[in-house]
Amino acid sequence: MAHDEGINLWELQLAARNHGMPLEALRHAITPPGLHYLLIHYDVPVVDVETWKLAVDGAVARPFALTLDELRARPSEDVVVTMECAGNGRALLEPHVVSQPWLRDAVGTARWRGVPLRVVLDEAGGADDAVEVLFTGLDRGIEGGSAQDYQRSLSLDEARRDEVLLAYEMNGAPLPAQHGFPVRLVVPGWYGMTSVKWLGRITLLLEPFGGYQQSAAYRRRRSEEETGEPVTRILPRSLMVPPGIPEFLTRERMVEPGTCVLKGRAWSGLAPVVRVEVTVDGGGTWSDAELGDEGLGRWAWRPWRFDWEARAGPPRRLGSRATDADGNVQPDEPAWNLGGYENNAVQWLDVTVAWSKRAALGSSRTG
Amino acid sequence: MAHDEGINLWELQLAARNHGMPLEALRHAITPPGLHYLLIHYDVPVVDVETWKLAVDGAVARPFALTLDELRARPSEDVVVTMECAGNGRALLEPHVVSQPWLRDAVGTARWRGVPLRVVLDEAGGADDAVEVLFTGLDRGIEGGSAQDYQRSLSLDEARRDEVLLAYEMNGAPLPAQHGFPVRLVVPGWYGMTSVKWLGRITLLLEPFGGYQQSAAYRRRRSEEETGEPVTRILPRSLMVPPGIPEFLTRERMVEPGTCVLKGRAWSGLAPVVRVEVTVDGGGTWSDAELGDEGLGRWAWRPWRFDWEARAGPPRRLGSRATDADGNVQPDEPAWNLGGYENNAVQWLDVTVAWSKRAALGSSRTG
Numbered sequence: 017m018a019h020d021e022g023i024n025l026w027e028l029q030l031a032a033r034n035h036g037m038p039l040e041a042l043r044h045a046i047t048p049p050g051l052h053y054l055l056i057h058y059d060v061p062v063v064d065v066e067t068w069k070l071a072v073d074g075a076v077a078r079p080f081a082l083t084l085d086e087l088r089a090r091p092s093e094d095v096v097v098t099m100e101c102a103g104n105g106r107a108l109l110e111p112h113v114v115s116q117p118w119l120r121d122a123v124g125t126a127r128w129r130g131v132p133l134r135v136v137l138d139e140a141g142g143a144d145d146a147v148e149v150l151f152t153g154l155d156r157g158i159e160g161g162s163a164q165d166y167q168r169s170l171s172l173d174e175a176r177r178d179e180v181l182l183a184y185e186m187n188g189a190p191l192p193a194q195h196g197f198p199v200r201l202v203v204p205g206w207y208g209m210t211s212v213k214w215l216g217r218i219t220l221l222l223e224p225f226g227g228y229q230q231s232a233a234y235r236r237r238r239s240e241e242e243t244g245e246p247v248t249r250i251l252p253r254s255l256m257v258p259p260g261i262p263e264f265l266t267r268e269r270m271v272e273p274g275t276c277v278l279k280g281r282a283w284s285g286l287a288p289v290v291r292v293e294v295t296v297d298g299g300g301t302w303s304d305a306e307l308g309d310e311g312l313g314r315w316a317w318r319p320w321r322f323d324w325e326a327r328a329g330p331p332r333r334l335g336s337r338a339t340d341a342d343g344n345v346q347p348d349e350p351a352w353n354l355g356g357y358e359n360n361a362v363q364w365l366d367v368t369v370a371w372s373k374r375a376a377l378g379s380s381r382t383g
Numbered sequence: 384m385a386h387d388e389g390i391n392l393w394e395l396q397l398a399a400r401n402h403g404m405p406l407e408a409l410r411h412a413i414t415p416p417g418l419h420y421l422l423i424h425y426d427v428p429v430v431d432v433e434t435w436k437l438a439v440d441g442a443v444a445r446p447f448a449l450t451l452d453e454l455r456a457r458p459s460e461d462v463v464v465t466m467e468c469a470g471n472g473r474a475l476l477e478p479h480v481v482s483q484p485w486l487r488d489a490v491g492t493a494r495w496r497g498v499p500l501r502v503v504l505d506e507a508g509g510a511d512d513a514v515e516v517l518f519t520g521l522d523r524g525i526e527g528g529s530a531q532d533y534q535r536s537l538s539l540d541e542a543r544r545d546e547v548l549l550a551y552e553m554n555g556a557p558l559p560a561q562h563g564f565p566v567r568l569v570v571p572g573w574y575g576m577t578s579v580k581w582l583g584r585i586t587l588l589l590e591p592f593g594g595y596q597q598s599a600a601y602r603r604r605r606s607e608e609e610t611g612e613p614v615t616r617i618l619p620r621s622l623m624v625p626p627g628i629p630e631f632l633t634r635e636r637m638v639e640p641g642t643c644v645l646k647g648r649a650w651s652g653l654a655p656v657v658r659v660e661v662t663v664d665g666g667g668t669w670s671d672a673e674l675g676d677e678g679l680g681r682w683a684w685r686p687w688r689f690d691w692e693a694r695a696g697p698p699r700r701l702g703s704r705a706t707d708a709d710g711n712v713q714p715d716e717p718a719w720n721l722g723g724y725e726n727n728a729v730q731w732l733d734v735t736v737a738w739s740k741r742a743a744l745g746s747s748r749t750g
């Protein structure tokens with residue numbers, strides 16, 4: 017977004033109710049509760065867990081419905097997942113795309129516990145010619161001119177991956193309402209729209225699902241006429257904890273001269289991150305950062321660090337870029353599409369290196 | 384904000400990192416964790432609780448410093464507090480004020496536990512001629528051109544009120560980092576800038592504090608030349624749970640014909656709320672809502688409800704307004720000031736009454 021353009025009232029309403037992760041929270045391997053990003057298409061629904069059941073139906077041999085206790089009684093797994101909104105970076109695209117105006121804060125990492133979806137699919141016994149699994153949330157709203165429940169599908173192959181969960185715990189506690197209480201789907205490696213919240217129904221389909229969130233939204237296309245390819249797995253991205261201290265309004269940073277340890281995290285849904293590079297001169301030169309591993313598994317971000325000798329001088333533009341094992345690299349500039357998806361371009365951060373007079377805590381006028 | 388104006392990149396950065404409370408969370412007397420509003424001037428600081436101490440100094444007989452355990456060992460109180468940002472409603476002002484662009488979501492209610500500030504002041508023994516107490520946070524940034532720690536003061540009379548706490552728990556758990564871990568000030572009835580987070584130091588002053596957050600920010604003035612009056616207590620406000628279902632982008636609401644129970648909450652820091660009125664015709668006529676009381680005490684919002692017979696027809700504009708025991712009433716239109724503070728004008732909500740075809744959960748193409 018060019019500075020002199022603006023976002024409109026619709027977008028501001030969305031920015032106020034959906035939450036970004038303040039980037040200083042990148043310090044934490046697991047995002048502290050309340051700081052994980054949130055994108056809620058409609059409203060957070062009211063779910064009465066006393067009457068709630070998860071229905072499993074469609075092209076199955078044995079349709080059934082589970083209470084929360086019945087679901088929790090089944091074998092469960094823990095997976096740490098870095099989740100990102102497909103629209104992360106949208107507000108930085110030109111021409112401007114009108115929707116939730118994410119800059120680069122639509123990310124977070126949580127430890128989810130739940131029942132592998134495969135366990136429930138096996139109990140139901142899918143038809144041999146079933147091709148997809150449809151997930152229906154209890155959140156309801158209007159999009160593309162029609163009232164609808166939030167719905168997304170997955171191919172059977174994706175749905176049966178070991179790490180795809182029907183999650184009922186986030187970071188060791190029941191799901192918060194805004195993250196899908198009582199049960200949500202969690203699909204590691206995919207953008208967040210896939211991980212349907214407030215699950216009400218799982219339906220085996222004999223034909224691919226053609227609903228709004230699959231056929232109109234979440235496709236890469238450059239015009240309304242194109243069908244486009246679906247948005248699926250998370251492209252590689254790295255982000256940096258903003259160093260130094262911020263100006264309140266502009267968020268420009270001031271760093272004191274000396275060794276400044278730049279830290280951040282990187283992830284990719286396509287393949288493991290194998291490299292992070294850092295630039296301190298706006299992309300003129302790139303140097304390898306040191307990649308860490310906190311043992312959180314394949315689906316969590318990896319930490320990185322880079323020691324920068326910060327010297328006073330003109331403002332610096334910092335950036336980082338990730339590369340994954342399949343050779344996917346973050347681009348310097350984004351590729352545009354109609355929905356504003358998958359902008360994984362490098363995060364640029366402007367920093368001034370200067371001494372900030374240390375206002376000692378006791379220096380106020382105590383008389 | 385007029386729809387064709389826009390907010391700039393600076394404001395969007397603030398909107399992404401600071402969190403509004405999605406208004407459907409008004410259903411809850413205590414705001415669920417993660418949905419309380421958040422305004423963080425600089426960055427969330429890293430506080431090592433092993434080395435952290437709260438210093439009490441300045442014009443006192445016995446300066447000292449407390450560890451968290453030492454603070455927790457003192458007598459404590461619980462207070463349920465509705466907290467609101469002084470800038471709530473700023474983005475609806477015209478002419479536009481450039482800062483954190485709140486619409487009306489900068490509010491939340493929590494149960495805080497902590498030590499009455501008075502207890503700690505009494506231990507320190509303030510000088511007879513002390514006039515104010517200064518609170519210094521561990522968050523540091525640049526504002527008004529200077530690097531500074533976040534600082535605000537209170538008169539001794541306000542500081543010694545029974546319900547002013549040094550809070551170390553929020554809703555029964557240690558404070559989340561973003562709400563001021565390990566200890567924050569909580570000043571019930573005042574706008575949120577007063578409730579200094581990440582407290583590092585409490586200092587008795589012999590003269591009024593003249594720092595940035597007191598003398599430049601948080602004053603009602605119509606030009607830079609005016610000194611203006613300080614922003615202090617929360618003006619009356621009521622908000623409504625948006626009824627029906629939303630359109631994703633515009634957030635316009637669709638309600639089905641029939642009895643629609645409008646619900647919301649109302650609060651005032653000046654005096655208890657004694658009346659809430661509702662309009663379903665854009666302010667043409669107002670009717671009394673039914674005021675409830677959940678026994679959460681003087682500093683929490685009060686619930687209200689109003690049964691509306693919704694009939695299909697042209698779009699309706701709904702609104703509510705609160706009156707407190709001192710006769711303060713929410714205005715239909717806001718008063719403007721340079722900082723964009725205290726806009727407690729009526730919340731308008733546009734609603735269409737129509738049948739939304741119920742897309743049955745099982746109606747997808749299951750073959």
